[in-house]
Amino acid sequence: MVNETGFLLPKVSRRTFLKLIGAAGMATAVYSALGSGTLRALTQSSSQPANPSVVKIRTAHVNNCDGSCGLLATVYNGTIIKFSPATFNDPDFPPRICLRGLSQVTYEYHADRLKYPMVQVGGRGSGKWQQISWDDATSLIAQKFQEIAAKYGSKAIYIAPYTGNLSVINGLIGVGYRFASVIGASAGDFEGDNEGDSASPAGAVEELGAFDGHELNDLLNSNMIVLWGNNLAETDIPDMRFVLDARDNGAKVVYIDPRYTPTAAVVDLWVPLRPGTDGALALGMMNVIINEGLYNSKYVLNYTVGPFLVNQKNMLFLREKEVVPNGSGKYMVYDTITGSIVPFDTPNISPALTGNYQTNNGIPVKTAFQMLTELVNQYPPSTVESITGVPADTVKVLAEEFAKANPAAIKAGFGGISHWYYGDLTYRALITLSALCGYIGVHGGGVTTYNGALLDAAIDLTDWLTPDGKQYNYIPPLSFADEVFKGNIKAAWFPLDNFINQQGDANKTIKAIQQLDFVVVSDVFMTPTAQYADVLLPMATQYEKEDLLLGGNFFLQYVPKIVEPLWDSKSDLEIFSMVAEKMGYGSYFNGTAEDYIKLVLSGLPSGTTLDDIKANGGVMRLKEEDFATASYQPITKPYVPFYQQNFPTPSGRIEFYVESVVPYYGTGLPIYKEPYEASPSNPLYTKYPFVLITSHTRFRTHTQWDNLAWLLEINPRQFVEINPLDAVKKGIKDGDRVKIYNDRGYFETVARVTPGVRPGVLNVYQGHWQDFPKGTVNMVTSQAINPAQSVVYLFQSNTPYFDVLVDIEKVSD
């Protein structure tokens, strides 16, 4: 056989040829240039067992990422050798995966996985560990917990929330809470208090009655999409597909962010602004929309509290009983037909949307919409420009485009909007803006931060998390340190929660942990939190334990046990069960993972079972009757919350005027407030003139995947983004080692000089833990709690990760 260039192709393979030469003893002489390694490798590489077993098993990515991808694991002779995207069996929802899901083999088989239980014999942080058996470890934990319960009460034991895993059994709504309930301990709640993800939800509950979101393929119905503080192309890559599809179909895409990110590169308009001033921009847009008459007045009149009269003496809604003896608590409006103040549900009236009035008994009142108008009139585009840096004409055009888009959708980020002290006000401003235009509860509209089964599935967790009425004592994670200092917490267990690395004000957290009598950590790696354990337990990965995922989309995804736990690791269910058994509570932990998954699913109105899900390929879309909101709204596909305008608020309407926060803000309007700390109006600004924000990188999911080799090759180190103007001022060059500091602490990292970050702003991607403590960004963040959030039970505290002032300087080597 002769190839095109005329060379004779050997009839025998080169490998065989080499074997022949090797046999004749000439190998070393002829191939010394390549090294004998070549010879060995070639002769070994093609061996393959006859009849290998190959199975493909569908699972889901349970990590704390909005993607909630379906993963297909290829298992070759018992080893997972590949992950690829798995189908959802839904033509409207394509398979999805990203670089992190694709790297999971390097996680599952990572050489650094914790292998066996250990006690830290040299004291916390010493790094001196001794291996012990599971029996000894769980006995020790049980004994210590019983001692502490006897001395201080069981509430003095704190089970931290899982933030590494969103699943039903070994995760966010999982066995840790059951354990806490059964033994009478305290626990952090499961909606992400660690992470600054509570401000937006609080604002949503206040204004709309619930924190809910549009299914993201609904963006295909939008004529305009505003990505507000949401670097979607980096933080939720598969859902960016829907934005790009909408864009290519003609939708205008606007992205508001102080940074120029991958998202900025593919949208129609990037709007840079001063961090934390998003509320002012929203008010400015409302200024234009109201003054140019572009708002949907009929919608505002009928579906918002716009026409309701507000008593100007106490800043609460006027109630009938304030003007009529023995009157009801009904909201009041001004009827333009009769010129009198009447209950809102009086028939045949024409309520005023604007105006100042006075009741017969002398109470000055205004309509809520009048108050909103007066508020936004303080934010004309020129004022907004001076606050935010967004040009006045841009504010005007943006507002006009938004109002005329019909509909426009706002996709907001947890980072850009919620990681601020006043994130609740900002989110409410976004909702109000959307409501003015009549975009709430319609396809292609709305304000969405998160969406999916985790928010909307009508499952009843009562029997799983609080069996027999036993209920854990709720302590928000942000209150953990203070409760320790007060002496209310004496022991803690951190299951897959890198608490020390991720909570604000790391020094405060470490100080609190050092005051505890006993610390248990269960995890996959020796994280900073693990380094402070007294007892450290190796946790099985999600591929080694059976589970169910209700995540950031509307699919129930079965998470099978694909391989046996590696080394001597165990599933969370097994670990908590063993300890509970030794504490005398074994009767509550007799079930298998399958039993408990079935327990959780048993409450589903449709009667869908685990076997149904498995029979459907391990994935099943939530049925209409299985949406919790089905009790008050029709369920559409794509899912749209508040469809048909039913709002579970006190008034049943969109409350852009919220009574419950009046004691905190002096008003119920979504006012703009300068950032709590990160504002030039803060005297601290003269000392610390940089705003430090800590965005999400695509190379990690929070702290997870920080040590995966493939990702480290592309993204080898943590760095701080600094604008060239600031770098020059500070004498910092690209690649210099720098220190970032304020009164709470400091951390060191490497400078990346880039024009993509705003002057006066520094960005460090959060989640890096391998350089703990010197490289830990949360050394400089705070635990400041906005008391206004306490009005929303589920979302009482929020870590203001972005609301931080620092300074930066070069570190000499």
Next chain:
Amino acid sequence: MTKYGMVIDLSRCVGCQSCAVACKEENNEPLGIWWNRVLTVGGGEHIDVPEGEYPDLSMHYLPLACQHCEDAPCVKVCPVSATYKRKEDGVVLVDFNRCIGCRYCMAACPYGVRNFNWGEPVYAPGVDFPVGHQGDHYDKYNPDRLVYTPKRPKGVVEKCTFCVQRIDNGEVPFCVEVCPVGARVFGDLDDPNSEVSSIIRNGNAEQLLPELGTNPQVYYVPPYQKKDIIPPFANQSSVNANESVIAPEASILEQAEQNGYVPGFVLPEKKKGD
């Protein structure tokens, strides 16, 4: 005849690196070797750094792997015909049985997409087995050509094969399957009805370095052309991005106080279940 080609839509690529990692997984690439790299066309040496001065910035991404050129320079220079272009579908491949590691092909390739195994391959810590495709694959049209093997030895060149082990079984290259935003299309350039053909026919795709005459079978849809939302004159701020002014929020309270409101900020008694 079939002529396999790929179209990569740079208007959709967000530089997520998923295709680079997918390729790494499917083809068990050792540390230090990337058949597919996603470059940032922007302002600096680092990824994700845009060009320009804040806020006048621009950036796009460029996934780069073997272009499977119709007139491939690498094929011309290989002294032992290890590198070859199979005529059945135009895919350019390396026969690991023949490669002597001279690296002439690497010098010849203007795209720099070939990798050399300078040493024994090293993999992710703890992953001591091949990932991705298991076992050897021989060219289905030239069955004595070893065109995929999980552990390439020291001293051979390796590069994108359009996932020959997959396309020979009727699948698409893995990068095409995984792209989260749908920026990749694969198909037959000789089939006028294929998606790749229609994109190219619409005049919407370009080749890299066309002046060199390599005639790649990989095409790129240019970076995104923004819709004009804001007139250019309107998007200039007179405010220095580094300065700002405090908001006039206080006047709301002033007004309220004029009406008799006393801002007590008294925390209400927290009732259970509130």
